[in-house]
Each structure stands twice: as structure tokens, then as C-alpha cells.
Amino acid sequence: MIIKACATGLSRMMLLPLTLLAVETSFVPSAIAQQRLYNPIPLPPSNQVSDTLSERDIPTGDGGFARDYLVRFNQGDNIAIDLVSDQFDTIVTLMSPEGATLAENDDGPDGTTNSLLFTRITQTGNYIVRVRSFGETGGGAFTLRVTRLRPI
Numbered sequence: 001m002i003i004k005a006c007a008t009g010l011s012r013m014m015l016l017p018l019t020l021l022a023v024e025t026s027f028v029p030s031a032i033a034q035q036r037l038y039n040p041i042p043l044p045p046s047n048q049v050s051d052t053l054s055e056r057d058i059p060t061g062d063g064g065f066a067r068d069y070l071v072r073f074n075q076g077d078n079i080a081i082d083l084v085s086d087q088f089d090t091i092v093t094l095m096s097p098e099g100a101t102l103a104e105n106d107d108g109p110d111g112t113t114n115s116l117l118f119t120r121i122t123q124t125g126n127y128i129v130r131v132r133s134f135g136e137t138g139g140g141a142f143t144l145r146v147t148r149l150r151p152i
Helices: 002-037
Strands: 048-053 065-073 078-084 090-095 101-105 115-120 125-133 140-149
Touching: 048 065, 048 125, 078 090, 090 115, 101 115, 125 140
Parallel strands: none
Antiparallel strands: 048 140, 065 125, 078 115, 078 140, 090 101, 090 125
16 A cells, blocks of 8 residues: 555656646747747848738738838938739838838828838838738738839
8 A cells, every 4th residue: 555655656756747848848839939920021132022911911900911021221221112902902111120110101192092102211220011901901912112212
């Protein structure tokens, strides 16, 4: 009887480290998955991309979705960001290296639901250009073009 109680006590002691090990092992992949959860897409060297906004992108909370592109700007750059889609009402947002919204445009000057944004960069760094749909307009194909303007 005493041996059985000792054996039971030993098995309980052995289960505790195994349980902690199992929790720790399952936690590590979750931490890695969370780090990969947000991954802005680097804008190609052409500074233009044709892509598709879908329900697999970042939910905005307004029924729409967003997709982020990473682009490097230098202090003093004057830029134009042009976002065009025939399938959804576009909004383009420029976010600072710290994540603050610097500029945003819903409807461009041409009277369509496409977006056109002009701004001057005050700090060198990696910026986020966010493509998103207005409200519940969903998603679809779009073209994003970032142009560095030069003085004449």
C-alpha cells in the first residue's frame, strides 16, 4: 500500500513537468504565428502593383478590408499615391514609421471613387501605404502607384 502511494506520488510529480513542457511547447508556435500575423507587403521597385483586396486581408471593422504596403521614403520626398479600382470605393492612407496616420484620401479630384494623395515626407524611414475599401464596399482588383515628384 505504501509503495503504491509512493508510485502514485511519483507519477503525479512527473506529470507536472510534462504538463508544463506541453504548455510551453504549444505556446512557442503561437508566439511565432502572432509575429507573422502582420506582414506588410514590400512595394516592388517599380513602385506600382496590381493586386486584389479580399476578405483574407485586414478587417477594418466597417465591413471592409485593408492591405498594407511597405515603402521607404527619404526626408524631402514629394510623393503622389494613386489608388484605382473599378470594383470598390477606394481609400488610401499614408502611415508614418511609428504607425500614425499622416495623410488620407477617399475620393480623388476626378469625381470618381478612386483615391489620389499628395504629401511631402518630413522624416526618412519605412512607411505604410494602406489600401482599403470604403465602408462595406468589399474588395476586388486595384492598382496602386507611388510616384516621387520632381521639381520642374
